[in-house]
Amino acid sequence: MDRLEQLLADDRVSRLLDRLDALLTDDNVERLNALLSAARPDATARVLQRLDETLTDSRAAALQAVLEQLPVLFSAERTANLAALTDQAPRLVNALNSGDLPTSLELRQVPPDLHAMLELIDDLHQVVSGMPGATRARDRGNDPHPQV
Numbered sequence: 542m543d544r545l546e547q548l549l550a551d552d553r554v555s556r557l558l559d560r561l562d563a564l565l566t567d568d569n570v571e572r573l574n575a576l577l578s579a580a581r582p583d584a585t586a587r588v589l590q591r592l593d594e595t596l597t598d599s600r601a602a603a604l605q606a607v608l609e610q611l612p613v614l615f616s617a618e619r620t621a622n623l624a625a626l627t628d629q630a631p632r633l634v635n636a637l638n639s640g641d642l643p644t645s646l647e648l649r650q651v652p653p654d655l656h657a658m659l660e661l662i663d664d665l666h667q668v669v670s671g672m673p674g675a676t677r678a679r680d681r682g683n684d685p686h687p688q689v
Contacts, residue, residue, distance in 0.1 A: 596604070636642045669675055 633642070637644060670679075
C-alpha cells in the first residue's frame with residue numbers, strides 16, 4: 542500500500558494520468574467505439590495476421606534499422622527544407638506551365654541546337670580565314686597593342 546501511495550504521489554504518474562484523462566474525452570471514446578465497430582476488428586486481425594506471416598526476423602531487423610534512422614533522416618533542418626520545397630511546388634508548376642522554365646522535352650532539343658551553332662561557327666571561321674589579309678589580321682591580333 543505504501544508503494545501505491547508513492548506511485549500516486551510521483552509527478553510522472555500524475556502527468557500520465559492527466560494525459561490519459563485528456564485522451565479519454567467523450568469525443569475520443571466515441572471515435573474509438575466507431576473504429577472498433579462492425580468489420581474493423583476483423584480487418585485489424587487480418588492485417589495483424591498478415592504482418593505476423595510476412596514479418597520474418599530479418600525483415601523485422603531491417604524495419605528496426607529503418608525506424609532508428611528516421612530521427613536522423615527527418616532532422617529539424619531537413620524538415621524545414623522539405624516544407625520550403627513543398628511551399629515552392631505550386632510556383633514551380635506554374636512556371637513550367639507558363640513556359641518560363643524549359644520542360645525536359647525542350648532540354649532534349651538543346652544538344653542538336655548546339656551542334657548546329659558549332660557547325661555555323663566553323664563555317665564562319667572557314668569563310669573569314671579565306672579572306673585576303675586574314676592571316677595578317679590574326680597575327681596582328683596576337684601582338685599586344687603598342688600603347689599597352
